[in-house]
Amino acid sequence: MERSGQPLYSARIERLITILVIVALCIVITPAQYVSGIEIPDAARAGKEAGPQLFARSAIVYCENTGEVVYSKESRIKHPPYSLAKLVTAMVVIQTTPLDKEVKVSENAASQTGKLIGLKKGEKITVEQLLYGMLMGGGNDASYALSECVSGKKSGKFVKKMNKMAKNLGCEHTHFSDPAGYKSEETYTTARDFLRILRVALTDETIEKITGTKQYEIPRTNKNGSRTLTSTVPLLNDPKAYVYAGMDGLHDQEHASTAVGTRKDGLRLFIVLLADKELQREADIRTLEEYAEKNVQGIQVVRKGKAMGKVRIRHGAKTSLSAYTARDGYAYLPAEGSEELIRHNLKMKEVTAPVKEGDVLGYYEICIGDKVSNRVPLVAKEAVKVGWFPSYIGISNKTTIVIMVILGVLLLLVLWILVMRARLKRQRARKRREMIREKARLEYLEEEDHRKRDWNFGRK
Template sequence: MKKSVIFIVLWLFLISCSTSFKAYAKDPPPSVSADSAVLLDATTGEILFSKNPDTAYPPASTTKIMTALLVLEKTNLDNEVTIGSNPPKIDGTRLGLIEGEKLKVRDLLYGLLLASDNDCAMALAEYVGNGSVNKFVDEMNKKALELGALHTHFVNPSGLFDKNHNISAKDLSLIMKELSKNSNYSKIASTVSYTIKPTNKSKNERVVWNENRLIQKQSHYYYEGCIGGKTGYTIQSLHSYVATAIRGNHQLIVALVHDKNKTFFPDAISLFNYGYNNFKFEKLYSKGDIIANYNKNNLSVPLIAASDFYYDREIGDNSTPTFKLKDNNLNLKSFKKGDTVDEAEFSLNGKNVGNLQLLSGVNNSSSSIYTGNQNKISHLNMQYLVLASIIILIIISAFLIKKNKISNE
């Protein structure tokens, strides 16, 4: 009986110890209603959560983040736009633009990103496309490919439904990743309201309000650190949403496409919390660090990090990424100090967590190419020379012997 009691006590003690001193408890991934969803680290590019990430659906007005990206890249916010005949005729949400009205690009961007005004999208597209919306849409699709958005096809700059106008959550997050690098975007997208002053065609001020509740402090969906987002909805497209937030130096992006339940705000918050609560953003190398040395055939090259390298790891996992070089034969190259000469591929627990360009720490001029091999070649040439000399001597000796023999006869 005493032995049984002692055993039970010890067993309970061990259970309590194992429970109390567990290193961490990883949260399960949240459930989201959108048919395509992604949580992306904006710095590393790593996907921390996904649901059908490459399946494309009509994105509605989240399209406008690509429109904004091209406008910010190709124009000045103070440039003046004269409204043509087409913007006032467009369907859907409108600012109420008037043909011949003159507004700044800045005003139209606020209307585009805060109130999701389709006439502002059309006006900006015509302005950047030199009067042609089709030309602007071509630029949208070209830019999508440049960003690696391979499951995207745009037909218009506003997101009005078209069966051929589609995007996946992963692609939408990649566009937001690029757009959020622009400080003018975050300034506009984090503004609660903006007043457009009277113009040559309108005597009244026009106020546009931000539809992104994650930046509205009075909303119960307010999320501290959110620096921008865009909603989208049509009857055919259902609801879509994309947003980005920063905590410390850790920036995350949420993209939700084709949500029939209209839960994109709470779902986005759940995904942001999942990312920040379960993943740690780590710097492994700083720009300028020597991360390896190439040594081969008498050539030694310090390999230097071309940029800072960050990675994401699950909280509680203290393992460190390992890397392998692409193993280019630097002996066959001529390069200068600071040139990109190789690339390191990092993996953590069998998963790729990013690549890092490597710079040379020394010069390698053409005169030093093949240095190691030249010694081998020179040695080999000497052997051939000796052998050839022996053969020639044998031939000459044979010839002289034969000649002497003929002379004696």
């Protein structure tokens, strides 16, 4: 029995060892993102559906409302940013240089290659106009003109500022080697790193304004005629899309990048796409927008057109005006967030007449706990003209009319009283005169009577 059972026991051990080896191999070869250790993708960690199919090799979507990464794909893999680097160039310039400063273009800046806005050596142009040329027109010549304005002709000094800024923003896998974002082994970033840059860049009013402008004209300079720039940011010019600002990068049709901000019903997203194809970027943005809408919990808090109180109008024909919600307002909750966290605040503006229909009078803030998740504009449904002089002390035209009517009535009443008093006085005076005349007449008659009596008495 022992001899016959020995082979059977050995066979079981061998099968067990084989199973363990297969399991170990499966664990070793299971793909994971480029990090130390195994990382669960953000979407899976949050219990969301599997990510969408993208053309971009690397991508990330961040919801500003909830403070969460909604989706990421190989977001820690390094890729060239291309012209996205110009956002960092702009951030350095804006922090160090006045927008109205005049720049004289150098030969080095004018001789750059790739996408240009046609700067010429010796051309005089302002920092603000160069920012439009760089961020809207993608001009490499504008990038170098700006970097030289800040740090002189040594571009390396400016690039150090760019890398320092990236490091200060927490970008651990990002490096720049020039201010324009030329393709180079020394210029790289990750979708996760660039998300940090994008969020900060689009909070700057100047950068948001420029990267959200659809068309801009650089006026005539000493070396060039006027130039019209048209934004190439994917979907920015599409009225049915929700991209409000951003930057695109392009090496060729097969190598492109995009970083944009989107807004819809108060849902604010930041999207970064790296190693994408030029003609597929719009489809990728739309796909990620739809994915985020499905996976971020949105709860309607207020409807469009609801009156939310009154705002005071200075110097207006009306001194107060009802404010109405301009759109539906949603609260966007983080994963497993409770509706009990939803709060709201009214923030009214200081408004001075004139007011046009549709003007923003304030905001209805929807908060998750203490954090503002959404801001719904409160608008006017009617126009208010500048009021009459009393409006400067807070009296509306209507109230002024009422006051004038009341004052008029009071004035008429006073006049009537004065007239009646004068008439009564005249009547009294007339009666007094009549009484005096009557008294005089009676006295006269009495004297006449006495005189006659005295005369008759004398004749006897």
